[in-house]
Amino acid sequence: VKQKLTKEETLQLRKKHIGPSCKLFFRSDPLKIVRAAGCYMYDEKGCRYLDCINNVCHVGHCHPQVVSAAVEQMSVLNTNSRFLHDNLVLYAERLTSLFPEKLNVCFFVNSGSEANDLAIRLARTHTGKKDVITLDHAYHGHVTSLIDISPYKFNHPGGEGQRDWVHVAPVPDVYRGKYTDKDFTVEECTKKYADEVKQLCDKATKLHGGVSIFFAESMQSCGGQIVYPPGYLRQVYSHVRAAGGVCLADEVQVGFGRVGSHMWAFQTQGDDIVPDIVTLGKPMGNGHPVSAVITTREIAESFGATGMEYFNTFGGNPVSAAIANAVLDAIEKENLLDNATKIGNFLKQEFNRLKGKHAIIGDVRGEGMFLGVDLEQYVLLSNDGPYRNVLKFKSPMVFGMEDAKELVEKLDAIMTEMEAAENIVTNGMEKLMVNGNHDPRQQQQLTNGHANNNIDAPSEIQVKV
Ligand code: PMP
Secondary structure, X not given: OOOOOOHHHHHHHHHHHOOOOOOOOOOOOOXXXXXXXXXXXXXXXXXXXXXXXOOOOOOOEOOHHHHHHHHHHHOOOOOOOOOOOHHHHHHHHHHXXXXXXXXXXXEEEOOHHHHHHHHHHHHHHHHOXXXXXXXXXXXXXXXXXXXHOOHHHHOOOOOOOOOOOEEEEOOOOOOOOOOOOOOOOHHHHHHHHHHHHHHHHHHHHHHHXXXXXXXEEOOEOOOOOEXXXXXXXXXXXXXXXXXXXXXXXXXXXOOOOOOOOOOOHHHHHOOOOOOOEEEEOHHHHEOEOOEEEEEOHHHHHHHHOOOXXXXXXXXXXXXXXXXXXXHHHHHHHOOHHHHHHHHHHHHHHHHHHHHHHOOOEEEEEEEOOEEEEEEOOOOOOOEEOOOOOEEEEOOOOOOOHHHHHHHHHHHHXXXXXXXXXXXXXXXXXXXXXXXXXXXXXXXHHHHHOOOOOOOOOOOOOEEEO
16 A cells, blocks of 8 residues: 555654544554454554454454445435435344344434433433443543543543442452452352442432433443353343333444354343343444444433434434445354354463463453453553453454464463563553564563553554564
């Protein structure tokens, strides 16, 4: 790919004109990526990277059928959704057919943040209440309303702290959370975590007359790839509904089959688990900005009954709908849920093997292509979670067996090297480039990084091959 600028020129121009809070991956030597295909990315020198972090390019970077769906529709018509168009309604019909029956009304938007902000409005209108229950360490988006319900942001530098209408429940993490399987059975942990939500419902009712919404991812990504104990959502949903609130599943990161066994991660908690609102984003357009809120007829009617129109200039336009439809085609035709299960199981098994070999690995968890490796002592490469010590794996769904083997081999080598190194790191790091030569920069980078309050910046595993 021919370059318009040298890497240094790109960097300088970026410094000059892009807001300084928009961070780069790998601050000390940022990557300039010029093209990508499948689960590989290429820099300006043609160097190939195995991509374990781009959960957006779900069916693979630049998937040919997704690209041609975009080009074809773009060359015929793109306009707003106040005109009737087949793409919008056909996609809505197809998408809702993938949900439990009562979730059959869609609002199309352009980002996860827009979806979550609209979800808060829907819940507040429907319940007549304002208070929100969120999980600790959660991130739900960058707009004002969502910073307010994201402890990942409001409890960190630049944040304004907790609003009185926001209630933070502990993350149901039985490995490192408030109640762990060291002290209790998993069933006891589930109940204790769910009871915490009940107490917050009671508090919201006492303070402000009720709760509007329980807002949570179906598995927590930003908090460190946390899989909730069985029964958690069932108990929580029942407490929240008893208090008059509705329940939301943020599937922006974990939806569209990433967990392998199901299309939506909330389904892993049981067939009877049906949220009142689901939000979708990132993978939905494979890199094209299209997102959605899926809800029940009743909630949509309450919102409609206010008389205020909902209009979104780009949401659900014919091009976005064509792209989103092509993404579903690829997921189905290429059996990507099965691939996520197959590769995910292999990686979990291999990470567990590494756990037996490397004392720094404390826990291996996740489902399908949503995996986390919790490190006991040292923070390395892709770090996230409250202690910045969880290595996250969330590659495109086309990640293959050879890619998985390569990843395991490289991780094994790095961990061996880290354990052998005398000046082993105790602080965070920003980047660990894995290459065949074990670049001495690694050690330097191990020590110069620091935790970064940027949602996707912590999620870096790039294996240079
Ligand atoms: N919800 C979750 C769980 C997310 O991870 C993100 C983005 N990282 C969002 C919502 C916000 O999505 P967007 O960046 O598309 O606004």
